[in-house]
Amino acid sequence: MNIALHLAWRNLWRHPRRTWLTIGAMVFSNIILVFMLSLQFGMYAMMIDNTLAVFTGHMQVQVPGYKDDMKMRQSIPDAAALGATLRESLAIDTIAVRASTFALASSEERSFGIQIIGVQPEQESGVSTLPGLLREGSYLADPNASEVVIGSVLARNMRVSVGDELTLLGNGRDGSFAAAVVNVVGIIDSGMPDLDRSIAQMPLAVFQDVFFMGNHANEIVIKTADLSLVAETKQKVEGLLPANADLVVHDWDALQPGLKQAIQADLASAWFMYGVLIILVAFSVLNTMLMSVLERTREFGIVMALGLKPGRLGRLIMLETTLMGGMGLALGVLFGGGLVLVLGVNGFSYPGMEEMAEQFNMPSRIYPHLQLIPLLLGPGIVFISSLLASIWPAARLHLLQPVQAMRAA
Amino acid sequence: MSTVRCVELCRTFKQGDLEVVGLDHVSIEIEQGEFVCLVAPSGGGKTTLLNAIGGLDRPDAGEIWIGDKRIDNLSKGDLAEMRLNNIGFVFQAYNLIPVLTARENVEFVMHVQGVSAEERRRKSEAVLAEVGLEGLEDRRPAKMSGGQQQRVAVARAIVSEPTMVLADEPTANLDSHTAEQLIDLFMSLNKKHKTTFIIATHDQRVVAYARRIVKMLDGQVVEDISQQPA
Structure with missing residues (x-):
C-alpha cells in the first residue's frame, strides 16, 4: 500500500x-x-x-398559439386521421383526439357557462382517468349519440342527474350559432372541485357536428408508457407530422408549467x-x-x-x-x-x-x-x-x- | 571542499518583552566528513546554530553556505528540498512517526524522495541491520525502548545517504550503555560513509569522541578546538 x-x-x-x-x-x-x-x-x-393522467397526457399536438389562447378556430384539420396515423406509426394505443369550446349549458332550472369537450369515447380512457371516475351512470359509449358526461359539482349546480337533458348553446367554428340537446349519461367525480364544476364531455363526432368543426379538432393527446419516454416520443411525433401542416408538439412541461x-x-x-x-x-x-x-x-x-x-x-x-x-x-x-x-x-x-x-x-x-x-x-x-x-x-x-x-x- | 560555512550569523528571539540572543555574529566552517560537537550550556546557542545550518530556522543576519549553495535565502519549499536530499536529523526525543513501524519510519524519507518501493525495502532493511535492529522492522515506536527508537531515528537520518547528519542532544534520554552504543554507531558511520556529523550536546561522553569541539556561550563561539578522539 x-x-x-x-x-x-x-x-x-x-x-x-x-x-x-x-x-x-x-x-x-x-x-x-x-x-x-x-x-x-x-x-x-x-x-x-x-x-x-387525469386529462393532460404527456404531450399534445396542437396548432401554434392554441395552448395560450384556446380558440376553437385554431384547429387541426383531419385530426382523427392524423391521430390514427400516429397510433399506428408509434405503436402506441394511448393517443386520443379532442375538440373543445365554451358553451352555455341549460337544464330545466339553471344555466351555466361550461367547457364542453369532444372526445373519442373508445380512445379517451387510454389518455385520461376521467372515464374511470364516474360516480353515476356510464361513460360515453356510442360515438354518434347525443350524450354527455358532466362533473359532479356541475350536476349539483344545474340540478341534473343521469337521464336528464341539457341544452347547449354556443358558437360554431365558423362563427355561426350552435345549439344541441344532449342526454346526461354519467356524472364524473374527479375529486377536484374546479374540474368537476366545469367539465362536460361528448362524443367528438357529435361535437364536430354541433359546432361545425367538420373533421377538425383542437388537440391530439398522447400518453407514453413512462415519463422517461416523453422526450424521445416527442421527437418521433414531430418527425411524423405532415411537412406542410402548421402544427407543434407541446410536452407536459409546457402544457402544465405550474x-x-x-x-x-x-x-x-x-x-x-x-x-x-x-x-x-x-x-x-x-x-x-x-x-x-x-x-x-x-x-x-x-x-x-x-x-x-x-x-x-x-x-x-x-x-x-x-x-x-x-x-x-x-x-x-x-x-x-x-x-x-x-x-x-x-x-x-x-x-x-x-x-x-x-x-x-x-x-x-x-x-x-x-x-x-x-x-x-x-x-x-x-x-x-x-x-x-x-x-x-x-x-x-x-x-x-x-x-x-x-x-x- | 567546505561542507558548511556560516558567516556572521545573528539570531534573536522574543520572550515576552525580553530579547534573547540566540546567535551573536557566529562564523564557522565545517569540512566534509568532520565529526564536530557543538558544546554549550543550556541557552548557549548550539540548537539555534544547528537549526540554522539545517534550514529549520532563518538567521536575522549573516549567510549560510552548504557546499557552493547559499541556503539562508531559500524559499520554504527549496529549504525542504535541501533538507530532504542533503541532511539527516536526529532529535533528542527521537521524533519518530508513531503510527508507522520502524521500517516505514525509515522508508518515509525515501518515499518522499520518490525512491521505488523495491529500492526502499532493500535500503531500509540494510540500514536497520546496520544499526542493530534486525528483526524489529515491523515494530511500532511505542513497542520499542528509547535506545531502539533512537537507532530507528539514526537509520532514518542516514538511509538516504545525506552529506551531513545534524543531531541535537541525541544521548540526552539514553542510559550510558545505550548512549555509548549510539556514539560508536555515529563514529562508524562517519568513518564508513564520510558523512559529516554535527552534534549539539553537553554530554561529555559524546564530546570525548569528537575530533573537533566548538564551544559556545551566550550565542557566541568562544572556543574551537581539535582533539584526538577517545
Missing part, C-alpha cells in the same frame, strides 16, 4: 471513537438525504403521472433543510480535522524537518478526509439505498393517506424510487462539503514553521 495512504489510514484510527462519530454523522445525514430525495423524486414522479414550478419550489424548500444538515456535517468534519491537525503539530514539524513540503502535508490531511468521507459515502449509500429498496418494494403510507388517495384516484401507498441521482446526489454533496471543510486545516499547515511546530506539546 502507498505509504501516504497507509499513514492517512492509520492516522484516522488514532482516535477511533472520534473518527466513528464523524463518519456516523456523515452516514446518518447520507441516509436521510438518500431516503428523502428518493421519496421526493418518487412522489414527484407519482404527482406528475397522476396529474397528467406543475414543474410546484416541484421546483418544493425541492428548493427541501434543499434549505438539507443544506442545514450538510453544513452541520461539514462543521463536524472541520472540527475533527482541525483537532487532528492541532494535536499533531509536533509531528508535522518533524516531517517538515525531514523534508516534506507543506503542500504534501496538506494533501495528507485531504487524503484523510477523503478516506473518512468515502466511508461515510459508501455506508450512507449502502444503508440509505437499502432502506429505499425495501420501501420501494413494499411502499408505506401514513394515517389518512388511503382515504385521500382513493378520493383522488391515486395509489394508496408511497413508493420511493431507487434512482442514481437521489442515491448519489446528497451523499456526493456531503462528501464534497467534507473535503471543502478540510481545506482550512490543510491550508494552516503552510503557516507552520518546523522549529516552532516541533516545540509544540
